[in-house]
Amino acid sequence: MNASPRQTAPTAPAPILRLVRVRQWLAWVSCACLIATASVADGLDGRFEVRSADLELKEGVYHLNVRIDLPVGDAVRQGLEEGVPLSLEVDLAINRVRQFLPNAGVAELTQRYHLQYNTVSARYVLHNDNSGEQESLPTVDAALERLSQVRGLPALDQSLLSAGRRYEANVRAKLDYGAVPLSVRVLMFWVNEWHRESDWYTWVLQP
Amino acid sequence: MGTAALVRKYGSTVIIGIGIALWLGALFLLSSAAQNSGLFNRWLPWILLINILGLLTLFGLLAGKLFGLAREYRRHAPGSRLKARTVATFSALAVLPIVVVYYFALQFLNRGIDSWFEREVSQSLKDTQELSRAALDVRVREFLQNTESVARSLSALPDFDLVGTLDRARRESTALEFTVLGSQTRILATSSDRPMDSVPLPATDEMMLQVRRGRSYVSLDTNAVGGYVIRAAAPLNANGNPGGRVLIAIYPVPEQLSELADTVQRSYAQYANLVQLRQPLKSTFVLILTFVVLLSLLAAVYGAFFAAGRLIKPVQDLIAGTRAVARGDYDTQLPLPSRDELGFLVTSFNDMTKRLARARVETHRSQQAVEAERASLAVILARLSTGVVSLEPDLVVRTANQAASAILGVDLEAAIGKRFDEQVSDGTLYVQFLNAVKMRLGAENLDWREQIELQSDSGKHVLMCACTALPNDIGVPAGVVLVFDDITTLLQAQRDAAWGEVARRLAHEIKNPLTPIQLSAERMRRRFLGSMNAQDAQILERATHTIVAQVDAMKQMVNAFSEYARAPDMQFTRFDLNQLITEVVDLYRAQDSSVDLKLLLAADLPDISADRMRIRQILNNLVTNSLEALEGRAGASIEVETQLAEDAGKPVASIVVTDNGPGFQRDLIGTVFDPYVTSKLKGTGLGLAIVKKIVEEHGGRIEADNRRMGGARVRILLPLGESGRPFSFREPRKGENRRERV
Numbered sequence: 001m002n003a004s005p006r007q008t009a010p011t012a013p014a015p016i017l018r019l020v021r022v023r024q025w026l027a028w029v030s031c032a033c034l035i036a037t038a039s040v041a042d043g044l045d046g047r048f049e050v051r052s053a054d055l056e057l058k059e060g061v062y063h064l065n066v067r068i069d070l071p072v073g074d075a076v077r078q079g080l081e082e083g084v085p086l087s088l089e090v091d092l093a094i095n096r097v098r099q100f101l102p103n104a105g106v107a108e109l110t111q112r113y114h115l116q117y118n119t120v121s122a123r124y125v126l127h128n129d130n131s132g133e134q135e136s137l138p139t140v141d142a143a144l145e146r147l148s149q150v151r152g153l154p155a156l157d158q159s160l161l162s163a164g165r166r167y168e169a170n171v172r173a174k175l176d177y178g179a180v181p182l183s184v185r186v187l188m189f190w191v192n193e194w195h196r197e198s199d200w201y202t203w204v205l206q207p
Numbered sequence: 208m209g210t211a212a213l214v215r216k217y218g219s220t221v222i223i224g225i226g227i228a229l230w231l232g233a234l235f236l237l238s239s240a241a242q243n244s245g246l247f248n249r250w251l252p253w254i255l256l257i258n259i260l261g262l263l264t265l266f267g268l269l270a271g272k273l274f275g276l277a278r279e280y281r282r283h284a285p286g287s288r289l290k291a292r293t294v295a296t297f298s299a300l301a302v303l304p305i306v307v308v309y310y311f312a313l314q315f316l317n318r319g320i321d322s323w324f325e326r327e328v329s330q331s332l333k334d335t336q337e338l339s340r341a342a343l344d345v346r347v348r349e350f351l352q353n354t355e356s357v358a359r360s361l362s363a364l365p366d367f368d369l370v371g372t373l374d375r376a377r378r379e380s381t382a383l384e385f386t387v388l389g390s391q392t393r394i395l396a397t398s399s400d401r402p403m404d405s406v407p408l409p410a411t412d413e414m415m416l417q418v419r420r421g422r423s424y425v426s427l428d429t430n431a432v433g434g435y436v437i438r439a440a441a442p443l444n445a446n447g448n449p450g451g452r453v454l455i456a457i458y459p460v461p462e463q464l465s466e467l468a469d470t471v472q473r474s475y476a477q478y479a480n481l482v483q484l485r486q487p488l489k490s491t492f493v494l495i496l497t498f499v500v501l502l503s504l505l506a507a508v509y510g511a512f513f514a515a516g517r518l519i520k521p522v523q524d525l526i527a528g529t530r531a532v533a534r535g536d537y538d539t540q541l542p543l544p545s546r547d548e549l550g551f552l553v554t555s556f557n558d559m560t561k562r563l564a565r566a567r568v569e570t571h572r573s574q575q576a577v578e579a580e581r582a583s584l585a586v587i588l589a590r591l592s593t594g595v596v597s598l599e600p601d602l603v604v605r606t607a608n609q610a611a612s613a614i615l616g617v618d619l620e621a622a623i624g625k626r627f628d629e630q631v632s633d634g635t636l637y638v639q640f641l642n643a644v645k646m647r648l649g650a651e652n653l654d655w656r657e658q659i660e661l662q663s664d665s666g667k668h669v670l671m672c673a674c675t676a677l678p679n680d681i682g683v684p685a686g687v688v689l690v691f692d693d694i695t696t697l698l699q700a701q702r703d704a705a706w707g708e709v710a711r712r713l714a715h716e717i718k719n720p721l722t723p724i725q726l727s728a729e730r731m732r733r734r735f736l737g738s739m740n741a742q743d744a745q746i747l748e749r750a751t752h753t754i755v756a757q758v759d760a761m762k763q764m765v766n767a768f769s770e771y772a773r774a775p776d777m778q779f780t781r782f783d784l785n786q787l788i789t790e791v792v793d794l795y796r797a798q799d800s801s802v803d804l805k806l807l808l809a810a811d812l813p814d815i816s817a818d819r820m821r822i823r824q825i826l827n828n829l830v831t832n833s834l835e836a837l838e839g840r841a842g843a844s845i846e847v848e849t850q851l852a853e854d855a856g857k858p859v860a861s862i863v864v865t866d867n868g869p870g871f872q873r874d875l876i877g878t879v880f881d882p883y884v885t886s887k888l889k890g891t892g893l894g895l896a897i898v899k900k901i902v903e904e905h906g907g908r909i910e911a912d913n914r915r916m917g918g919a920r921v922r923i924l925l926p927l928g929e930s931g932r933p934f935s936f937r938e939p940r941k942g943e944n945r946r947e948r949v
Contacts, residue, residue: 043483079479079483082479082482083475083476083478083479083480084479084480084482084483085476085480116476118429118472119336119339119471119472119475120336120339120340120343120427120435120468120471120472121343121426121427121428121429121435122340122427123426123427123428125428125429132431133431134429134431135411136411136426136428136429137413138413138426142413177483178480178483178484179480180483180484180487181484182251184484184487184488184491186251186252186255187251187255187490187491187494187495188487188490188491188494191487194487
């Protein structure tokens, strides 16, 4: 890339070339600053996805089971032990599939969990924001394991789904690490270690 | 004033005002929001939007200003360099403090945030945490022992007796709830202080796992409704049967202790949050600070442009005004910027241009007057028959009139602006004149008057030349003026007049005694010839004959003089000149056949009005002159030619008599028409003088010169009409004659 400018200006760089070099230098400095900023912040790191999800019909009610891969590394575990909270939000959307029209929404559900270390009791408290229930767990691994799966969550009454029709179930998870204010997140928009969203996990539901 | 003009005049001011207001509003929002994170989150997008808009607007305005300044600088617009320097100075003055403040603000920010996380703070928090745990651990252990004690007391009881004992044990302790679970975590018995509004808390997997291993379990848990509870579990079967019953107890934590624990937990959580936000907060504040500083910098630089523009504008006006004055636009009036020193300068400039404009008008008038004078002088000079040439000190021709060109035979008017001696000309008159004048121009005294004689093919020319030095302000000659006149004709006229007087006196004084002398001689001859001897008679006869013959000769001479000096008494008739010439020439052809007499007569020549006899005399004299010059020459030839010509715009009859004889002697060419000027041995020397006199009496003109191939040539121009006669007879026009020479 640098060969052709050297051929055209072997002795002294032309002004345009100097300008290009200055721009390259500025771009490198900017990238270095961003990388440095990202590296100093210890936060969410790794894959964040809904590994599996299904709806299980029990006694006329569909119960949601979800398994999530959480992007928590050692830094997040350390942060949790030091009291930084972790919030998980699971969104469920069930749509009726239509052939020539956009899918019609049938039901939507959002379940929020909040995990935080209690330093007085030395236990991890997992709080279900929807039901108000909370669970106390002794270790961070146990707490994360518990947080990474949703089991038997009543999601949908069977009567809402028509037999013979085709439905599409979608699950997505959102994870917040710490209580980072929106202002900070907006200003440091290029840092994604405080808030992550998974892709939609979709499967077909045929009652 | 139209809307567009208003927008042009106040548009930028309004935009800047709105920008400043928004910026101040954003700062106010920022300062208010800094106290409240909720407000900050809500207003942040607006603050960001305002600042980004302001930044972009300022950046655009600044880019426009910079581009404009660069363009002016490249075009060398008036004041652009001064403006650039002023902007640079103002910008430096504004930017440097901002940069310094920015640097120290960054330091302060970093250290301020770091101070939140000093070692003492975190250590205190840890100590508080340890203290809380220690305070609660005592109770936890107590409740665990109590639970184990109750479990032991219940171990021996069958399932149906558990309820009463369990309830009694709960009442005896401070427990909130006692529950005995059987296999498959089935509730066998339970006792609660709120039996109606709650169900037994379920056993956790962790709890059951530990109890099934035969170990007691205790934990401090948070309550869903707030506060803390101590949850303990102990197996009932003391022998450690894992499939046995389990006592689960819930104990309360005192409210005060619970609140304190909550406070510790909140502080711990907040501190953890702060620790997590430490670096992002730093980055965020640095970003905001940088943003604000950048905004301030751009505003400061734009302000520098604005201030420099206001400061430089009068100077630019002055420069533009000065250039306009330099171009000659003296009506330039600059707007008065203020009443300070610049205002005084502008006022002085306006006064100066007013005075210059007035002076220009006066100069213009003077110039017009001078031009008019110069035009008049040029007309006078052009009409003057006297040659006038003015020269610079380095001999460059400043002015020259037509007469000078005509007299010297060169186009001096074309030489204006060139050196006088650079005229490349083979004109004999000019070269002689230049040689005569150059010697005198080198002398100190430049005021002189001298007669200069010049020689040309047509004869001698006598110029009366006067030189005068042109004065200037410092006394050094600014040049000279040469005034010269061709006085050849005047001298000739003087000579003619003198000869006329001589002729009249001769005719009067000499002619009268001649007749008595002749009569006396004849009488002496008649009286004494018969009475004398032959020898004496022969002597007398010879003497009287000589006297009579000489007296006749003298009479002829006196008659010739008389003819030359006679008064012009002519009989003008209209006749055919060609016919007259033919008659005269035929007579000579008959007399002398050895000379070839040729006639080249113009067929279109009209009749002329003249004295036929005198014209005949002219022709006789000229032909006789030529015949005498050709005497004894082989191949002698005389040619008489007539033409219809123009002289000074008037039709004339031209008679040219040429021969192939020896021609006029060069030194006599100028005086051939003077009486007694002749190169021949015989003759009175009055022939050509009489010819010239007759020609001039007819208002004509005569010239004599030599042909290039040899021989003499005499040319006579006779006016065809009578109108020219009275004028030309007495005063021949010198200028016209001179032009003819050219």
